[in-house]
Amino acid sequence: MLEINDLCASYGELQILHNINLKVGSSQIVALLGPNGAGKTTLCKVIIGLIPPKSGSIVFYGEKINNLPTDEIIRRGITIVPEGRRLFGNLSVRDNLELALYISKAERRKLKDRLERVFNIFPVLKEREKQLARSLSGGEQQMLAIGRALMTNPKLLIADELSLGLAPKIFINLLNLMKKIRDEGVSILLIDQNVKQVLEIADWAYVIESGRIRMEGDPKQLLSNEYIWKAYLGGL
Amino acid sequence: MMDLSFINLILHGIFLGGIFACLGYGVFMWKGVMGIINAAHGDFAVLASYICFLLLEFYGVDPLLALPLVIILMFTLGFVIQKYMINRFLPGNITRILLITFALSVITQNSLQILFTVNERSLYVSYYRRSITLGYLNIPLVYLLSFTIAIITFIILYLFLTRTLLGKAMRAIPKDIEAAKMLGINPANIYNYSMGISVALAGIAGVILGLLYQFDPFTGVSYMVISLGVVIIGGLGSIKGTIVGGIATGLAYVLGGYFLGPLFQYVVCYLLILIALIIKPTGLFGGG
Numbered sequence: 001m002l003e004i005n006d007l008c009a010s011y012g013e014l015q016i017l018h019n020i021n022l023k024v025g026s027s028q029i030v031a032l033l034g035p036n037g038a039g040k041t042t043l044c045k046v047i048i049g050l051i052p053p054k055s056g057s058i059v060f061y062g063e064k065i066n067n068l069p070t071d072e073i074i075r076r077g078i079t080i081v082p083e084g085r086r087l088f089g090n091l092s093v094r095d096n097l098e099l100a101l102y103i104s105k106a107e108r109r110k111l112k113d114r115l116e117r118v119f120n121i122f123p124v125l126k127e128r129e130k131q132l133a134r135s136l137s138g139g140e141q142q143m144l145a146i147g148r149a150l151m152t153n154p155k156l157l158i159a160d161e162l163s164l165g166l167a168p169k170i171f172i173n174l175l176n177l178m179k180k181i182r183d184e185g186v187s188i189l190l191i192d193q194n195v196k197q198v199l200e201i202a203d204w205a206y207v208i209e210s211g212r213i214r215m216e217g218d219p220k221q222l223l224s225n226e227y228i229w230k231a232y233l234g235g236l
Numbered sequence: 237m238m239d240l241s242f243i244n245l246i247l248h249g250i251f252l253g254g255i256f257a258c259l260g261y262g263v264f265m266w267k268g269v270m271g272i273i274n275a276a277h278g279d280f281a282v283l284a285s286y287i288c289f290l291l292l293e294f295y296g297v298d299p300l301l302a303l304p305l306v307i308i309l310m311f312t313l314g315f316v317i318q319k320y321m322i323n324r325f326l327p328g329n330i331t332r333i334l335l336i337t338f339a340l341s342v343i344t345q346n347s348l349q350i351l352f353t354v355n356e357r358s359l360y361v362s363y364y365r366r367s368i369t370l371g372y373l374n375i376p377l378v379y380l381l382s383f384t385i386a387i388i389t390f391i392i393l394y395l396f397l398t399r400t401l402l403g404k405a406m407r408a409i410p411k412d413i414e415a416a417k418m419l420g421i422n423p424a425n426i427y428n429y430s431m432g433i434s435v436a437l438a439g440i441a442g443v444i445l446g447l448l449y450q451f452d453p454f455t456g457v458s459y460m461v462i463s464l465g466v467v468i469i470g471g472l473g474s475i476k477g478t479i480v481g482g483i484a485t486g487l488a489y490v491l492g493g494y495f496l497g498p499l500f501q502y503v504v505c506y507l508l509i510l511i512a513l514i515i516k517p518t519g520l521f522g523g524g
Contacts, residue, residue: 069422070420086414088407091407102419103419
């Protein structure tokens with residue numbers, strides 16, 4: 001469904017992404033792993049249309065989407081759970097969810113159904129519906145960020161560093177929820193530094209370093225790969 | 237027992253404060269939502285006073301009946317200025333935006349001077365001297381009407397910001413503009429409405445202030461300082477704080493005039509603003 005071909009992107013003169021090739025299939029969880037500064041978040045911003053690519057293409061369901069505005073990319077079915085959650089703390093849980101539908105009047109008519117779906121996945125958000133987003137715990141805020149991304153009924157969800165600031169147990173619970181979301185037919189591009197937990201649930205994985213795809217493969221094979229063990233799992 | 241004239245004075249200050257708050261709501265829309273300064277804010281209020289003056293003098297239209305037309309005209313003016321002049325310098329180029337709005341301020345003042353001279357004008361309506369007596373209290377009708385309009389404006393604005401998606405987006409953008417973009421929200425589009433509403437609010441304030449006080453092409457400068465003071469005292473980013481800031485400024489204006497003389501009305505207001513800036517720079521309701 002998503003095909004990234006020879007993608008290059010830069011901030012001014014500084015090139016961040018070099019010839020990235022990456023694919024996400026239908027109802028798949030694809031992991032993108034890599035250290036800080038590898039270009040993971042930049043790649044997210046390029047896919048969602050916040051940074052224009054320098055060269056290469058991003059194809060979604062057979063159509064080129066590079067250089068489309070963000071609202072059009074979202075309407076076509078891609079949403080993002082940004083790094084650090086980026087909620088609007090001064091607005092309520094419900095308001096944060098509703099804002100995801102700002103882009104389209106047609107979508108807004110489906111508000112009730114969409115809220116119901118999100119509340120079914122995250123019942124705690126229903127209980128906290130009227131609370132300010134900033135009053136939620138870290139785990140609840142991450143649920144809200146995922147819920148907000150699900151409001152537009154995406155075909156592809158990009159989750160950037162879900163584990164940031166969360167206790168390991170809460171992160172594992174969230175990963176289980178991601179599997180549930182995948183089983184409902186949403187593809188997920190899961191970007192994280194927690195290599196072991198992410199590889200355990202992914203269907204395919206890429207490793208990005210210094211803006212280049214270093215390797216890709218079946219997650220189980222990557223888990224037993226010597227380089228991955230040494231570089232990301234402490235070499236134990 | 238407290239002197240009745242003093243109670244009347246306090247009431248007068250509160251009413252005037254509600255009207256001052258109206259000037260402050262507009263500031264919330266440009267400083268709070270976009271982080272820019274519109275130096276022509278006060279002049280736009282005076283422009284609305286003159287539009288009403290024209291309608292009253294030549295067509296006999298009551299300023300309160302002209303209010304819907306003024307709101308539409310002023311909204312359009314703000315929307316167009318934002319879309320074609322200010323948005324091209326956002327985000328970032330605050331100095332240029334300040335210069336643009338200064339230029340708009342000077343153009344508005346001088347155009348009004350050419351058209352209407354520097355003579356003071358007023359919106360003199362037939363019910364200007366009428367008042368309502370409540371027990372021992374005597375309330376001038378124009379004050380009551382103006383205050384009522386200011387309160388209705390507050391309620392509508394509050395509901396708009398808290399109940400509509402556009403209003404929520406206006407509150408979300410200043411908190412995290414990139415997060416808003418990630419949801420597909422186009423800030424430039426929101427800013428157009430923001431400035432439109434801001435100039436319309438300045439227009440409402442201009443009409444009701446014009447009912448109470450005389451104005452000339454340069455009155456906007458005082459309005460501008462009052463409007464900034466209202467939000468400084470109340471706290472930027474809080475529409476409820478603007479009401480409190482407005483009432484504090486209104487009371488300072490009226491009591492300053494009563495105890496020290498009319499020349500001191502603005503001095504006391506500005507002193508209050510300075511004290512508020514020093515003691516609580518974030519304002520009474522600031523930081524949220």
